[in-house]
Amino acid sequence: MAQRLVRKVCKRCGQPYQPTEHEVKSLRLDGAPGDSASYRKGRGCTDCNKTGYRGRMGIFEISVIDDEVRKLIYEKVSATVLRTRARELGMRTLREDGTRKVVAGLTTPDEVIRATVMDID
Numbered sequence: 001m002a003q004r005l006v007r008k009v010c011k012r013c014g015q016p017y018q019p020t021e022h023e024v025k026s027l028r029l030d031g032a033p034g035d036s037a038s039y040r041k042g043r044g045c046t047d048c049n050k051t052g053y054r055g056r057m058g059i060f061e062i063s064v065i066d067d068e069v070r071k072l073i074y075e076k077v078s079a080t081v082l083r084t085r086a087r088e089l090g091m092r093t094l095r096e097d098g099t100r101k102v103v104a105g106l107t108t109p110d111e112v113i114r115a116t117v118m119d120i121d
């Protein structure tokens, strides 16, 4: 299981925040449920040393490779089919897990993009 650390939005100075177009595209936030999204970003205060972040949390990759997925890989089905099926089985990439935490206002798009920039989706 892969894991990365991202900084958490400071609880004291975290403000509602609208992601930039670049962030929306990078994390595919346009597919996220708009109503329940609560993006937050810290403005910086004495609690967080003016960084806007306080503390860290992990984002995780959850992979489920079961017999069915193994068979699909063996049969060389397209990446799209494989990905769809893996998602149905509960697989999540680092970036997807990070995006959930962004939508919940726990961390920022910036942090997740930075933490997962090396991953090929």
Ligand SMILES: [Zn+2]
Residues within 6 Å of the ligand: 010, 011, 012, 013, 014, 042, 043, 044, 045, 046, 047, 048, 049, 050, 052, 053
């Ligand atoms: Zn703060």
